[in-house]
Amino acid sequence: MISQWKVFLEFALVVIMLSMGGIYCILATRSLMRTLIGLELLIKAVTLLIIIAGSSAGRTGLAQAVVITLIIIEVVVIAVTSGVVLCIYRGSSSLDVRDLKKLKG
Numbered sequence: 753m754i755s756q757w758k759v760f761l762e763f764a765l766v767v768i769m770l771s772m773g774g775i776y777c778i779l780a781t782r783s784l785m786r787t788l789i790g791l792e793l794l795i796k797a798v799t800l801l802i803i804i805a806g807s808s809a810g811r812t813g814l815a816q817a818v819v820i821t822l823i824i825i826e827v828v829v830i831a832v833t834s835g836v837v838l839c840i841y842r843g844s845s846s847l848d849v850r851d852l853k854k855l856k857g
Contacts, residue, residue: 756808763804770797784837784847788830795826 770793777790799819806815837847844851 760804760808763800767797767801767804770794770800782849784840784849787849788833788837791833792826792830795822798822799826 774790774793774797777786777793781787781790799822802815802818802822806812806818840852840855841847843855
């Protein structure tokens with residue numbers, strides 16, 4: 753019982769660090785690619801948290817089903833946002849968020 757909590761707390765620390773890195777990438781940068789990387793870090797942190805919580809609660813089957821669903825949603829979101837970022841780059845030749853005001857469509 754104690755070893756389960758120890759493992760949970762160790763992975764919770766990793767989840768917190770991943771979340772902090774993702775939030776920093778989203779808030780502190782002006783590059784759209786770094787923002788996408790920050791979004792990926794946040795999604796990976798949530799995925800890891802779901803796996804750990806399911807394992808600690810003894811419901812690994814449910815956790816696996818939720819994680820697979822989350823991975824599918826993540827792939828779709830990243831594919832769509834990557835396409836939008838690519839179109840923005842083609843239109844402005846820059847990935848800086850401040851240059852989005854110059855786009856006309």
